[in-house]
Every structure is written in C-alpha cells, then in structure tokens.
Amino acid sequence: MRAITNRPSWRGALLILPVLVVLFVIGCVTGRGQPHMENALGELQSAKSELQSAATDKGGHRVRAIEIVDRAIDEVNAGISFAASRH
DSSP states (O other), X not given: OOOOOSSOOHHHHHHHHHHHHHHHHHHHHHSOOHHHHHHHHHHHHHHHHHHHHSOSOSTTHHHHXXXXXXXXXXXXXXXXXXXXXXX
C-alpha cells in the first residue's frame, strides 16, 4: 500500500510552469506586473527546490525540468530588470 503524503509531486511543480510563463507574458504586454513577476519568481524558486528534492530516477525528466525552471527564472529576472529600467 502506498503512503499518502502532503508533499507536491514533481509533476505538479512542472505543471505550474506554463501558467507562470503565461503570467510573465501578460505582465510584459500590459506593462504592469512587478508584484506578479516577483510572485512568479518565488513560485519558480519553490518549484526548483521541490524538483531538486525529488528522487533522482525520472529518466532524465527531473533534470530537464530543473533546467527549464532555471531558464524561466532567468527570463523572469530579465523581465523585472527590463521593467525597472523603463521607469
């Protein structure tokens, strides 16, 4: 029998990535979004932490997900810096 835990799975962390990317794009298009960008950054950092804590045997998908999250973090930081330079 499998134990039930309250810990999010790595799949759950990976599923939030497209949502965060959409929020990033919306923030860029509307010219608003620093609070949302900062929240997205925190969520991405949390997702990365969860992925790093997951068991390593995922056929390379966990490592790939961490790389994608790292790129998303870089993009969010670039968006925050860009918006800050425009004010």
